[in-house]
Amino acid sequence: MLTQAGTAHYLLSLGVVNPSALVDGDLSVLDFSRRNVVFIAAAQGGPAYVVKQARPGTVDTLAHEAAVLRALAASPELAQLLPEVVHEDREAACLVLRSPADARDWSEHHADGRFPPSRARALARALAALHDLSIDGVEELPAGTDRLWGLTLPEPAHELLLDLSAAAVELVAQVQSSELVSERLRELHGVIAADAIVHGDLRWENCMLVAGPGGRRRTRLLLVDWELAGSGPAAFDVGTVVAEYLSKWVASIPMPDANDVSRFTHLAGYPLPSMRPAIHAFWTTYRSARAQPPALAHVVELAAVRLLQTAVEHARQVNELSAHAVATTQLAAHLLGDPKGAALALLGLRE
Numbered sequence: 291m292l293t294q295a296g297t298a299h300y301l302l303s304l305g306v307v308n309p310s311a312l313v314d315g316d317l318s319v320l321d322f323s324r325r326n327v328v329f330i331a332a333a334q335g336g337p338a339y340v341v342k343q344a345r346p347g348t349v350d351t352l353a354h355e356a357a358v359l360r361a362l363a364a365s366p367e368l369a370q371l372l373p374e375v376v377h378e379d380r381e382a383a384c385l386v387l388r389s390p391a392d393a394r395d396w397s398e399h400h401a402d403g404r405f406p407p408s409r410a411r412a413l414a415r416a417l418a419a420l421h422d423l424s425i426d427g428v429e430e431l432p433a434g435t436d437r438l439w440g441l442t443l444p445e446p447a448h449e450l451l452l453d454l455s456a457a458a459v460e461l462v463a464q465v466q467s468s469e470l471v472s473e474r475l476r477e478l479h480g481v482i483a484a485d486a487i488v489h490g491d492l493r494w495e496n497c498m499l500v501a502g503p504g505g506r507r508r509t510r511l512l513l514v515d516w517e518l519a520g521s522g523p524a525a526f527d528v529g530t531v532v533a534e535y536l537s538k539w540v541a542s543i544p545m546p547d548a549n550d551v552s553r554f555t556h557l558a559g560y561p562l563p564s565m566r567p568a569i570h571a572f573w574t575t576y577r578s579a580r581a582q583p584p585a586l587a588h589v590v591e592l593a594a595v596r597l598l599q600t601a602v603e604h605a606r607q608v609n610e611l612s613a614h615a616v617a618t619t620q621l622a623a624h625l626l627g628d629p630k631g632a633a634l635a636l637l638g639l640r641e
Contacts, residue, residue, distance in 0.1 A: 292343045297329040344383035350432035351517045357429045358519045367419040396494035407571035412511045414572045418579035421486035421524040428521045437490040437518040440595040441479040444472040458605035474626040490518030492530040525584035529592035535565045545613040566638045586641045587629040594625035
């Protein structure tokens with residue numbers, strides 16, 4: 291397996307970095323490993339290289355990402371939104387991607403509590419361009435990969451349960467104890483349909499801002515981490531964006547007790563009212579850019595599924611269930627119970 295120290299020499303062997311960057315110590319290599327081994331290498335003023343190496347069980351998804359990126363790069367509307375595939379080594383299960391220097395993800399750009407509608411519109415236009423592509427012949431997800439695994443929480447696969455912490459098991463049990471949530475998830479599981487090419491994982495950390503050609507201000511959007519891309523419901527991509535705003539709002543609320551969240555919402559570090567203009571700009575721009583956009587109620591339903599997945603993912607990392615994870619699950623239940631009402635009351639959106 292690649293190491294942080296070995297990544298620089300690996301890139302040097304591929305001829306993609308200048309030897310002087312190593313000699314002068316100008317090349318920095320940072321470890322961003324999670325599902326895969328991931329290192330990001332960059333020299334001052336140069337592009338960034340993302341080096342991914344698959345762990346056991348993720349070899350197919352890494353090859354899938356490379357195939358998707360190459361296919362989408364042929365689209366003029368999308369080419370500037372993607373990292374460039376520099377090298378793929380299937381024998382070593384390695385993928386090297388190149389992107390502009392000094393990229394910053396949306397979490398960093400929204401850390402000051404500002405949510406510019408202009409960024410939301412840019413993401414909406416990018417998604418509309420992606421979703422308007424034909425799904426004929428699109429690369430399918432590798433077997434066993436499920437981007438919408440939250441729909442299976444009423445009866446989760448044995449493999450999912452094996453990977454859960456005690457806190458996550460408790461959270462799944464709470465989901466299963468709600469007849470409304472379980473029934474709505476089963477209903478959605480039965481009607482979900484692939485109607486577009488989707489990114490499949492549009493969390494803020496996968497939405498980057500980089501400088502435009504010849505400029506210094508970060509105004510250009512770059513979408514990364516395409517391992518879950520392929521044919522799927524466009525509403526899930528749109529719902530994931532909505533869910534990101536909602537999950538950041540919930541996470542910013544001081545919450546000693548998840549059963550009395552309403553007492554503390556006015557203390558949120560990211561108040562929902564400050565997010566609504568961006569959410570509105572995102573939805574209205576996306577809807578107007580597509581001839582047949584998904585129904586708003588369906589977007590809200592799949593936003594709820596993404597919130598459930600977010601809550602379980604957070605609970606996986608701890609042994610004691612947090613109030614924020616419980617509150618996120620309760621919010622998802624509210625969205626599933628009345629998606630049209632929640633769209634208007636919470637988000638300020640109408641069909």
